[in-house]
Amino acid sequence: MAENYAADVDTAFREKFARSATLFERGKALFPSGVTHDGRYLEPFPVYVTEAHGSRKTSVEGHSIIDYWVGHGSLLLGHGHPAVVEAVQKQMALGTHFSACHELELEWAERVQRMVPSAERIRFTNSGTEATLMAIRVARIVTARE
The missing domain is CATH 3.90.1150.10 (Aspartate Aminotransferase, domain 1)
Structure with missing residues (x-):
């Protein structure tokens, strides 16, 4: 059956x-x-x-x-949430890929530090894989392992 x-x-x-x-x-x-x-x-x-x-x-x-x-x-608010769409459209009108530093990066990092006070330094990555590889590199440096 x-x-x-x-x-x-x-x-x-x-x-x-x-x-x-x-x-x-x-x-x-x-x-x-x-x-x-x-x-x-x-x-x-x-x-x-x-x-x-x-x-x-x-x-x-x-x-x-x-x-x-x-x-x-990554879509905690769902697809096409109006506030997210509005913010993205506003930023897109200012430029799409500056290949340069931007003040919003600083604001974002400061927000992360407020939420995670133990985060003394911040590194943004493109993916979970990239973040994991970076964490492994840091662990190898801290433990003096190759």
Whole structure:
């Protein structure tokens, strides 16, 4: 009985997200595993989305689905939160990539220090991986290990 149920769920998924399956087939000709990032690889195929608002995404088939990943945790306020969109648009009008120091970096670091008083110095990184690698380097220096 459970075996039939699993097959029924698989069939229903494939029917509900048929366009995603087609897009995944296109992706397999372009990307290893058919996706741009291993975290997006799901069996039998990933669901492709067109937009997202709040806690929900819209699939290419038009289905509204709950976004349990919320940008891997980075979208605490949800997709397209009005205050975030307004702040981003305001800053975008001033420039997009200065490749230079900016006063907002100082304000951000000062805010982090207020929230984490033990953070004597701050280093911003591009990813959790980069932060972990930097922490390992610091640990090796502090412990005098290679």
